[in-house]
Amino acid sequence: MSQFSLLGKRRFAPFFWTQALGAFNDNAFRNAMVMLVAFQMSLGDKMVSLYTNLAPALFILPFFLFSATAGQLAEKYEKTRIIRYVKIFEIVAMTIAAIGFFTHHVSLLLVVLFLMGVHSTVFGPIKYAILPQALDRSELVGGNGLVETGTQLAMLIGMIVGNSLMLIAGYGPLAASATTILIAIAGYTVSRSIPVAPATAPDLRFNWNPFTETVRVLGITRADRAVFNAVLGISWFWFFGTVMIAQLPNYTLHNLGGDGSVNTLVLTLFSLGTGVGSLLCERLSGRRVEIGLVPMGAFGLTVFAVDLYFARSGLAPVSGLDWHGFLRAPGTWRIALDLTMIGVFAGFYVVPLFAFVQSRTPSDRLSRVIAGNNIVNALLICIASSFGIGMSHFGFSIPQIFLATGLINIVVAVYIFTLVPEFPMRFITWVLVNTLYRVRVDGLRNIPEEGAALLVCNHVSFMDPLILMASVRRPVRFVMYYKIFNIPILRFVFRTAKAIPIAGRKEDPALMDEAFERVDEALANGELVCIFPEGGITRDGAIAPFRPGVDRILARRPVPVVPLALRGMWGSIFSRRDSALRRMRVPRRFWSRIELVGGALVPAEQANAAMLETRVGELRGDQA
Helix, strand or coil: CCHHHHHHCCCCHHHHHHHHHHHHHHHHHHHHHHHHHHHCCCCCHHHHHHHHHHHHHHHHHHHHHHHHHHHHHHHHCCHHHHHHHHHHHHHHHHHHHHHHHHHCCHHHHHHHHHHHHHHHHHHHHHHHHHHHHHCCHHHHHHHHHHHHHHHHHHHHHHHHHHHHHHCCCCCHHHHHHHHHHHHHHHHHHHHCCCCCCCCCCCCCCCCCCHHHHHHHHHHHHHHCHHHHHHHHHHHHHHHHHHHHHHHHHHHHHHHCCECHHHHHHHHHHHHHHHHHHHHHHHHHHCCCCCCCHHHHHHHHHHHHHHHHHHHCCCCCCCCCECHHHHHHCCCHHHHHHHHHHHHHHHHHHHHHHHHHHHHHCCHHHHHHHHHHHHHHHHHHHHHHHHHHHHHHHCCCCHHHHHHHHHHHHHHHHHHHHHHCCHHHHHHHHHHHHHHHEEEEEECHHHCCCCCCEEEEECCCECCHHHHHHHHCCCCEEEEEEHHHHCCCCHHHHHHHCCCEEECCCCCCHHHHHHHHHHHHHHHHCCCEEEECCCCCCCCCCCCCCCCCHHHHHHHHCCCCEEEEEEECCCCECCECCCHHHHHHCCCCECCEEEEEEECCCECHHHCCHHHHHHHHHHHHCCCC
16 A cells, blocks of 8 residues: 555544645745845845844744653643644734734744744654554654655745745735735644544653753653664754755855756755655655665765765856756756755655654653754754854855765764664665565564564575565564574674574584573563574475474463465575576576565464474465
8 A cells, every 4th residue: 555545544644734734834934034034124234144044043942942841742641632732823923923024023023933933843743753643653654754745845835935925016925924824724724633642641740841851851862772873863864954955045046057946946856856755765665664774865865965066066157047047058957966866865864764763762752752853953953054154154165065064974874873783784684685586575464563472484595584674574583593693794784683693402502502591581571583493494495394492482481473484485596406406507586576474473372383384384385
C-alpha cells in the first residue's frame, strides 16, 4: 500500500493538512512583513537591516524559552485539544497582524512574529509525537516523508504567496491580512477532525520553570546515546539548510545574475528536491525505519554542495535574468541539478532520522525528546546564521561558503557515525542487500513489536543474517558461526549489530557456552535473537536436521518463537552449490529474486527443534 493512501485516512489526513496550513501561514506572514518593511515603508537601509535581522531572532527565541514547557504539555494532556487551542491562538495572532499591516506598525508586526514563534514552538513536539500514535510502525517512514514534503511545499507556496499579496498595488495589506486570517480559520476547522490522541504521560508532574525544565528535557534527550546523536544529526540538517538558504538571495543576484523570479525558482528546486527525497525514503527503505539512508544522504549533501561551488565559483557573466533566461544561459542546468539534488539528499538524510527518534523513544518521553531536539535545532540555526555572517565578514564568497559547508558536513557526519556505528552498519547492509538481491517479505508482522522472541530460519548463504537484518523492523541479535562472524568488512557489521559468535562443542566449548549465556542475557533483556538451527549453510539446498541448541535455549528461557524461511537463495551469489552444479559450472545468480517469509508465532511450551524444523520446511516450500 502506497504512503499516499494515508492522505485518505482520517487518522492522518486532518493532521497533515493542519500542519501544512500552519507552515503556509507562518511563511506567508513572514514574507509579507518583509516585503512591507523592506519595500513599501520608505525606511532607511539601517532600519530595514535592523528589522530584517531582528525578525529571525524573535521567531527563534520562543524555541529556547518554551520548548521544554511545550514538551510537557504534549505528554500530560490530550494532543488534539492542544492543537485546537494552538490554531485559535494562530487566528488571534493573524488578526493582530492585520492591524499591523494596515497601520504599518512594525513593532506590532514583530510582536506577532514572536507569537508565531510561540505557535511553532508549542506545535513542534505534538507534530512529531502524534505520528507514532496515529500510524503503524511500518507507516512511520512514509508518514514522516509526507509531513516533510507537505511542510516544504507549504513553506515554499507561503513564501511566494506572501510576497505576491503584499505587492498588489493599493490592496496589499488587505489581501495579506484576509488570506492569513482565512488560512488560520481553515487550519482550526480541519484540526477539529483530528482523532483523539491520548496523553502519554498524564501523571507527569508539570514544571513551570522554563529554565530548570530545559535542563531536564535536554537530560532526557541525551539519555539514549543513539537517539541523542540522531537529534544532533537533525540539528546539523538545520544548520546546513540555514547556511544554504540564507545565502540564496545574494547568490541569485550576484552569482546567478537573476531577479526575484530566479530566487523563487531556486527555492522551488530546493523544496521540490527535499519533497521528492522525503517521499522516496519509503520505497528505498522497504517501509521500515532504515537509518542506512542517512550516510547516503550525508554523502550526497557534500557531493552536490561542493559541485555547486565548481559549477560557478565566481560572479555571473550577465545580470538581470528572469527565470526563463536563467535556464537558457550556459551552465545553469548544472546549478539547477545541484540545488535539486541537495534537496533530494536532504530528504534521504532527515526523514529516517525523525522516524528513528520516534521509533526508539518511549511514548511517555517522546514529546519532551522532540522538545529537546527543537532546542538544539534553534541553537544550531543561530550558530548557522553567525557562521554565514562571519564567513561573509572575512571576505569569503557565497560559493566558497557553500564549499566550506559541504566539507564541514563530511567532518560532522563522520563524527556522528563514529559515535553511533549503527548508522554506517545499516548503510553497508542496505547497499549490499539491495545490490545483490531483490527481496520480497511476507508474514513478518508475526514478529512481536516489543519483548523477547526467538527467530529460527533456514541457512542458505553467508548473506542470510544481512538479509534478515535488512528486512526485520526491530534490531536482531544473530547467533552465527564464528568463521562467518570474522569475514572481513562484514565483521564490522556483525560486531555493530551485536551478533553472537558460536563454535561447535568440539571446536571451542568455551565459546559455545559463552554464546548460550549471551543468548539468554539478550532474551532476558527483551531483545530479538535469531538462530540458524541447522548449524551450518546447506550444501545441497535442502534443510538439514535442526540441532538441539534451540531446545537448550527454550528450556532455560521460555520465549515465543517465530519460524522464518528464505526462498530462492540456493544458487544465488554467496550460496553453496552441490557437486553437479559445480561440474556444470552454472554461474551463481546475481541480483536474485528471493523471499523471506514468516510463520505464525509459536508459544514456548509448544516449540521444539523437530516441530520448528517442520514449520520452516512448510514455509520454505520446494525452494531454498
